[in-house]
Amino acid sequence: MRIGLVGFAGSGKTTVFNTLTGLNVPSGFGGEVHLGTVKVPDARIDRLSAMFSPKKTTFAEIVFSDIPGEHGAERKGLSGKALQQIRDQDVLCLVLRDFDNPALEDAANPAAELDAFVTECLFADLAMIERWLDRARKEKKDSLEIANFELMRSTLESEKPLRSIPPNHLDRSKLTSYGFLTDRPLLVALNRGEADAAQPMPPEMMARLGALNAAGMVLSASVEAEIAVMDAADQKAFLEDLGLTESAVTRFIRTAYGLLDLISFFTVGTDEVRAWPILRGTHAKQAAGKIHSDLERGFIRAEVIPYEHFIADGSEHAARDVGHLKVEGKDYVVQDGDILHIRFNV
Numbered sequence: 001m002r003i004g005l006v007g008f009a010g011s012g013k014t015t016v017f018n019t020l021t022g023l024n025v026p027s028g029f030g031g032e033v034h035l036g037t038v039k040v041p042d043a044r045i046d047r048l049s050a051m052f053s054p055k056k057t058t059f060a061e062i063v064f065s066d067i068p069g070e071h072g073a074e075r076k077g078l079s080g081k082a083l084q085q086i087r088d089q090d091v092l093c094l095v096l097r098d099f100d101n102p103a104l105e106d107a108a109n110p111a112a113e114l115d116a117f118v119t120e121c122l123f124a125d126l127a128m129i130e131r132w133l134d135r136a137r138k139e140k141k142d143s144l145e146i147a148n149f150e151l152m153r154s155t156l157e158s159e160k161p162l163r164s165i166p167p168n169h170l171d172r173s174k175l176t177s178y179g180f181l182t183d184r185p186l187l188v189a190l191n192r193g194e195a196d197a198a199q200p201m202p203p204e205m206m207a208r209l210g211a212l213n214a215a216g217m218v219l220s221a222s223v224e225a226e227i228a229v230m231d232a233a234d235q236k237a238f239l240e241d242l243g244l245t246e247s248a249v250t251r252f253i254r255t256a257y258g259l260l261d262l263i264s265f266f267t268v269g270t271d272e273v274r275a276w277p278i279l280r281g282t283h284a285k286q287a288a289g290k291i292h293s294d295l296e297r298g299f300i301r302a303e304v305i306p307y308e309h310f311i312a313d314g315s316e317h318a319a320r321d322v323g324h325l326k327v328e329g330k331d332y333v334v335q336d337g338d339i340l341h342i343r344f345n346v
Helices: 013-021 043-052 080-088 110-139 143-157 203-211 221-228 232-241 248-260 284-291 293-297 307-313 316-321
Strands: 002-006 034-039 056-058 061-066 091-098 186-192 215-219 262-267 272-279 299-306 326-328 338-344
Touching: 002 013, 002 080, 013 034, 013 061, 013 186, 013 221, 013 248, 043 262, 043 272, 043 307, 080 110, 091 110, 091 248, 110 143, 110 203, 186 203, 186 248, 203 215, 215 221, 215 248, 221 232, 221 248, 248 262, 272 284, 284 293, 284 299, 284 338, 293 299, 293 338, 299 307, 307 316, 307 338
Parallel strands: 002 061, 002 091, 056 272, 091 186, 186 215, 262 338
Antiparallel strands: 034 061, 262 272, 299 326, 299 338
């Protein structure tokens, strides 16, 4: 999963990126995208690894991209290059400044920055759709495909993002190559100073995000940077002093998973305990293909034990004895936390 961090100069976007990834990219680094890979925290993997003591423990991973925005005096807007760079992301995270920055003359105005970003994305998508429709009329494209694009155009003209169109109204199977910006899941991170780190998102901002079919969270990049270098015990005490129950990294990843509707299934053994992220609703045969293409090609059955039953029973043998191990076919819908063993033949 790729999450692109975007934002205007001074928003603290690169500080958020550094905190999430443990890197030390300087702010205003130029026009290049920086990448950082983060393990997805999962207490279930920790527990399974303690039980099996495997040679290798592999968590699911997220790749964060720090996408450069506009710098200098003209801070309103993202460059055409930045707009192109974010098309490659699975999720967009817009970092909004909600703290005083002595290096900037203007006061923090996160609502205005959100509207500026949304407007640019709307116009960029609309321009692409208009060009496609112009060509389609000349080339006599398929009528259903034209209807798709006309629906998208009318949605954007009503100032709504493409992500607001329900799946049963828009056939997205042929749209992946276009990289429409407003069809990407959007997470808005309100970046505050330490004193306001535990305060909730303002109701008016929550209402605006709801209208945009976007998710939101509050964080303080400066606080998270401090937390990142503490040991676990000190982290817990520091968070409690601020009125927080968990770090922004954990909340961030959980929210991103929810936006993409991802779940994790597990494979276990003495060689490796591993988490595999998949879309909710994935069938067993397709989940097997995440492990290896041969497992999907030669799929026979999947042995399935829900995580909770496995922990309660204590072993695969015990789970089998009490009937918690099920043998499922290719159409079984994998559930979050399922422990799978794939039977296959190629």
